[in-house]
Amino acid sequence: MQFIDRAQITVKAGDGGHGKSAFRHEKFMPKGGPSGGDGGRGGDVIFRADRNLNTLLSFRFHRKFIAKNGENGEHKNQFGRNAPNLYVDVPPGTIVTDDATGEVLADLTEIGAEAVIVRGGRGGRGNAKFANAANRAPSFAEFGEPGESRKLRLELKLLADVGLVGYPSVGKSSLVASCSAARPEIADYHFTTLTPVLGVVQTDYEKSFVMADIPGLIEGAADGVGLGHDFLRHVERTRLILHIVDASAIEGRDPVEDYYKINTELARYSEKIARRTQILVANKIDLPSAEEHLPRLKELAERERLEFFAISAATRAGVQGLIDHVGAWLDAYVPEPESEEEEVAVFDQNAEDDEKVTISRNDAGDFIVSGKAIEKLVAMTNFNNDEAVRRFQYIWRLKGLDEKLRARGIKEGMTVHIGDMAFDYQD
Template identity: 50%
Template sequence: MKFIDEAIITVQSGNGGRGCVSFRREKFIPRGGPDGGDGGNGGDVIFITSSKKRTLYQFRYQKLLRAKNGGPGLGQQKTGKSAQSLVIEIPPGTIISDPETQEIIHDFISPNDEYIVAKGGRGGQGNKRFATSTNRAPRFAQPGEPGQTIKLKVELKLLADVGIIGFPNAGKSTLLSVLSSARPKIGNYPFTTLTPTLGIVHTDRGEPFAVADIPGLIEGAHSGAGLGIKFLRHIERTKILVHLIDASAINPEKPLDLYNTINRELSLYSSKLAEKHQIVALNKLDITEAQKNADAFQSSIKNKKVILISAATGKNISNLKQEISKQLEQLYDE
């Protein structure tokens, strides 16, 4: 899976505050010397990874990120107020690079990975610092150093929260298209999806989440059959799996066969993968025989919530979306 989400943004750190030109003004001291303080430092722009962030959606409209300037120096040798850093939370898996040279500036891999993207300018020196034996009353001070203005390409490797798994033709691409604005290639033949497709899903529950349509698995996938191991690796990076089953293809005599085959492939590849949270969804409930097959499936499976949907008609898609969102919130809160 290559990265999907990207943005070109500009970051500006704050300018340093100007140094102060000031002289002592006190009773009985008619010729007070210089006492201008230094300016405060400008704010840095800092990127830090957060597990609560899962997309680069915040950069869709916010293309300029600007830290505040440092305050000017004051009399009585008081230093101006330094500006706070502008801290931007981004998801793990984000890469920042130079958009012209493509040189990678920083690869954010782990949570709480912090990097100063643009350093704030230093405050200018006040006139107190320029007093000498030959110039005891300097009437000048330094301006603050300018902050940095840097153009960045921000990329997010595909770190999907949710992977849609199932046999070819289960309806994964159609489901992704109705859950999100993604437009994967859709067709009624095996392996329509030859590469994973990422869609961003928006709900009323807060942060959007990313869903990946994983190419259809078949028996023997753990050893490379079909589109093979390469896509099982990608599933490992997800938080939740939506196990999508074509209800019209279920054998009512052996209703769990399709479900068990996919889970067997997961466990043969990795026990960790087999233990991943799953939401089971039976698709194509708009087809006549599908409801009867779904009833047989639900009667056979134990202690497992099953959501009946039709990606083609939109039936129960909102329920599925809310269930995914709820489970993700629980996992990220742990």
């Protein structure tokens, strides 16, 4: 099974429906006024944390999410219907990042949490909205506003209370299987677990905690050796670490050296992870060779001031005592602000200045006018209608764009790009 905790997808909100240009034509009213209705709003794309998901596997096969467009306006001032929002369910712990800018758009840590990632375009106004004392019968209507679109990076960090770390084949999967309903693959070869497994451990009739079987680490994991970075990120949000070592040393490794090597990798990846409380768990004590190493592991625990438990996940010897201790520790756990992971800074999409305009030049020497409001105006203007063009020119002058372009050195006949449109400049 491929390890899936990151994905790249594209999302597109719905476009607004077009406004309608229409006039009333009723009996005894041969010159009725404008009656074109507004278009409906396009659907937003909203991400939602779903308790039933724990991987990003589904995004390997479904990479594009497009919300529906709003309906067009109709005559007799009938408004187009708004499009429904498109909900995209992700596992709790998913961080949503704009692929182009690197800005974090959402950090969905709570079950049921929602975040609007791209917003649908508003519906274009019908010609009835443009009637005024100076122009009683406008013939133009607006196109619908295009919906926003983004390329996204999704990253999952498991939200588990307890994370299991240790070398491959030390028995992490066996421990999860022995104390929860999770059934990870278990075999006598390295890297059996290629994807983290969550197990819900019941401590009594009313309380439980989530344990994560995080795939085995190796030396160099902090440098990305093997799947090091992929695995280490899942330790970041656990509150307690169970450090599992193989007391039998049947793989030919020294369990005491294993403990120090794994902690070196944790510290190199993140000092905050290295400061997490650890419990040292010596597994496979049912094997005869464990007797040789248990005294050294107890000394290690005393030296490092760690709680120590000797267990056999295969026979469940000592497992219940470990579970009870972990449950009691979690019940008494009080987060300390200085030891907690820093909150992810989420980009505020509403903080953008819609009226800000920037002017740049491309390799061909053309002028590029960029700005949310001006690009929206271009996209919603029907340039085949003379009245709509005059309105656009009026707003252009109000924004002082002629002066800004002349200040940048524009000359008669040079090309100006705004969004998908290109214009020949005329002074």
